[in-house]
Each structure stands twice: as structure tokens, then as C-alpha cells.
Amino acid sequence: MMRILAIGAAALSLGACVPGGEAAIGDVQEADQRATLFVANKRGNTLSKIDLETGEEVLRRDSCTNPHELTTSPDGQYVALACYGGKTVDVFETSTLDRVNSIELGDNAAPHGIHWHDSGTIYVTAEGRQSIFALFDPLSGPSKMIEFMTQKQGSHMLAIAPDESAAWTTDLGSRTVTRIDLVGDNAPVSVTVGEEPEGISLAPDGQTLWVSARGSNQAFALDPVTMEVRSTIETGRFPLRLAIRPQGDVAVTSDLMDGGLTVIDLASAEVVRSIAVSSPETAQDRFQVTILWSGDGSKIYVAETASNTVAEVDYATGTVLRRLTTGEGGDGLAILP
Known part of the structure; x- marks a missing residue:
């Protein structure tokens, strides 16, 4: 497995507000005390x-070109955004959406x-480089990083082992799933x-890797x-995403062409129900993509990119x-309880 060590590759902008960012909408400080959803708006280039208590958007800021997926820090103080239209990972404070690192x-x-x-x-x-990166200490830069090559086309989404021993990617262009050894010298499989x-x-117990294949309308347990x-x-048609409930009992796939969700029992590996979010007739008007469970597993959030909404x-x-x-083209989702 090829690994490339890179040091000093970060452009740091500590404490800076995002240029051109919009003003706060509503009382941001009060909203910070409640459950919060973050949305990457890929067409609007905003965050x-x-x-979630009021359902109101309290803040929107300029982010980067074509942002897609995002993730929150373990302490809930930061959100990191994958800038799919460029070459950076940008980090923002969750309270103010001020950018603190790029x-x-x-x-x-x-x-x-x-x-x-x-x-941490x-x-x-890094789809364009056929690789994944590990970014160490991403809040204070320049950041140290390691690049792990998948050598597959379209390495798009990933899962990480709890002990950081391995990573897995779905490789759209190569029609593969790749396992990457993060600690040894074994070649990717x-x-x-x-x-x-x-x-x-990855299932919470780490024993099963679940994958959805949008082109064949299937899910797989590996x-x-x-x-x-x-x-x-x-599954339903075009299962773009797969998300496992925090309790580890079921997974759902986001079936874009049906405007619905397929619910899979993980113990039996069988479909147990389906949930209509919109309908096959209105699916293109909604164009649902990313799905996300609430922390207690009682709700599912579904990004509807075409209608600029989250169901x-x-x-x-x-x-x-x-x-x-939400903003224009909401896609990636992250939540704070």
C-alpha cells in the first residue's frame, strides 16, 4: 500500500469569518443550546x-465551491466540510459558522x-486522486496528513473502523468496494x-460492512x-445512500427514483418495510440524496436537493x-444532539 506523508499543506485562516457570508437569521446563541442540523448546500456554495426545535434556519454562510458531505467534531464545536468542487477540507465553528481552517x-x-x-x-x-486522507490535528495547522491510495476510480464515500485499523471506500467508477489497511503495510483489497x-x-459492532449499489438497486452485507x-x-430504485440506525437494528437506503426509503433488518438481512418520503411521480421534483438518523434513532432526515428542503x-x-x-441544493447533513 502506498502512503504519502505530507506536512505543511494547510492554508490557515484562524478566527476569520467567511467572506461574503450572510448575517444570522434569528437568535443564534439561543439555538446553540438545542438540537442542530447542518446542511451543505452544493448549488448555493453555502453552509x-x-x-431542530423550531425548524428554522438560523444561520447561513458562504462556504466553498460545490460542498457535499460534512461531519461534526467529537466535542460538537466544529463542523468540517468536504469541498467537492475544489481541493480543500474547510473547518467551521458550529456556533458562528466562522471558518477556522482550510x-x-x-x-x-x-x-x-x-x-x-x-x-480527533x-x-x-479524494476522488480525483483515487485516495483517502487522514488529517491529524485539523484545528491547528499546518496540518500533518497521510494519503492512502485506493487506485480506484470514483472513491466517493467511506467508513472507518472504530479502532482506526482500516477504512473502506465505495468506488463508483470501478464498481468496487475497497478495504484500506491504515496501520500496516498490506495492499488495499x-x-x-x-x-x-x-x-x-459499518455496523456498530464492527462485524458487517453494509453497502448500497445505486445502479443495481441492491444492498450488500460484506x-x-x-x-x-x-x-x-x-431495495428500491437508485439507493444512493445507506445509513444504519444508532441502535444497530436496521439500515435504511435512500431510494432516489422512488422518493422513499427501504428499511433492512440487519440481523436477518431482509427488507422489513418501506417508507414513502415523496412518491415516484414527484421524486424528480424532490431529488432526495443524503440521509441521516437523529441521535436517538427516532427520526430520519432526508436531503431533498431539488426542492431545497430536508424532510x-x-x-x-x-x-x-x-x-x-435550507439553502440551494442541500445535500450533506450533520447533526448535533
Whole structure:
């Protein structure tokens, strides 16, 4: 496995407000004490902050070009944004959305999938470089980083082992899922999984890797070590994302063409129900993408990119409780309890 050590590749802007950012909407300080949703608005090139008690957007700031996925720090004080239209990971304060760091990954990076580990390290895919990066101490730069090569096309989303021993990527262009050894010298292991695998999530117990393949309308359960496919499940149409409930009992896929969610029981690897968020007739008007569970597993948040909304869905009943207005092209989601 090729690993490239890079030091001093960060452009630091500590304490600076985002140029051109919009003013706060409502009482930001009061909203900081409540459950909060962050949304990356990829067409508007902005970052939104939504108070989940009121459902109101309390803050929106300029971010970077074509932002996609985002993740919050373990202490909840920062949110990191993958700037898919460029080559940086940008870090913002969750309270003010002031940018505190911008970490450059190199030419053609196109960062996308991102995860802020409990250790403090940020892991992010660099689709244009066929790699992932580990970014150490991302709040104070220049940042030290290591690049791990997948050597696969379209390494888009990722999952990280709790002990940081391994990472897994879904490689859209290569039709593969890749396991990367983060601590040893073993070469990456890639297996073909359906058509256009994209969604990925590691079960809380670390024993099963779950993947959704949008081009073949399927989900797969894999052994995370051997990469053997254990189960294949038929889902709704175009399962763009897969997210596991915090309780570890079910996973849901975001079925873009159906405007719904497929619920998979993880113990039996069987579909147990489906949830209609919109409908096949209105799916293109909504264009649902990223999905995210609330911390207690009672709700699912569904980004509807075309309508600039996020649907809040009650898991128990499957009811759409409300639609939250966000910026233009809301996609990536992150939540603070």
C-alpha cells in the first residue's frame, strides 16, 4: 500500500469569518443550546444551520465551491466540510459558522466522503486522486496528513473502523468496494459489488460492512475483513445512500427514483418495510440524496436537493413530520444532539 506523508499543506485562516457570508437569521446563541442540523448546500456554495426545535434556519454562510458531505467534531464545536468542487477540507465553528481552517489536499483532490473520528482525526476521500486522507490535528495547522491510495476510480464515500485499523471506500467508477489497511503495510483489497456502489456504513459492532449499489438497486452485507459478500438484498430504485440506525437494528437506503426509503433488518438481512418520503411521480421534483438518523434513532432526515428542503421523517410511523427549508441544493447533513 502506498502512503504519502505530507506536512505543511494547510492554508490557515484562524478566527476569520467567511467572506461574503450572510448575517444570522434569528437568535443564534439561543439555538446553540438545542438540537442542530447542518446542511451543505452544493448549488448555493453555502453552509446552513437549522434549529431542530423550531425548524428554522438560523444561520447561513458562504462556504466553498460545490460542498457535499460534512461531519461534526467529537466535542460538537466544529463542523468540517468536504469541498467537492475544489481541493480543500474547510473547518467551521458550529456556533458562528466562522471558518477556522482550510486544509489543502493537493491538485485534483475533489474531496467527498468525510468522517471526524473520536480520536480527533478527519478521514476524507479524494476522488480525483483515487485516495483517502487522514488529517491529524485539523484545528491547528499546518496540518500533518497521510494519503492512502485506493487506485480506484470514483472513491466517493467511506467508513472507518472504530479502532482506526482500516477504512473502506465505495468506488463508483470501478464498481468496487475497497478495504484500506491504515496501520500496516498490506495492499488495499477491492471487490466488485453491484453497479455503482455508493452508500456505505459499518455496523456498530464492527462485524458487517453494509453497502448500497445505486445502479443495481441492491444492498450488500460484506465481511469487513475478507470482503466476502454475505448477503444481497433488493431495495428500491437508485439507493444512493445507506445509513444504519444508532441502535444497530436496521439500515435504511435512500431510494432516489422512488422518493422513499427501504428499511433492512440487519440481523436477518431482509427488507422489513418501506417508507414513502415523496412518491415516484414527484421524486424528480424532490431529488432526495443524503440521509441521516437523529441521535436517538427516532427520526430520519432526508436531503431533498431539488426542492431545497430536508424532510424530517418519524421512523416509527413513517410519517413526514415537516420539511425544513435550507439553502440551494442541500445535500450533506450533520447533526448535533
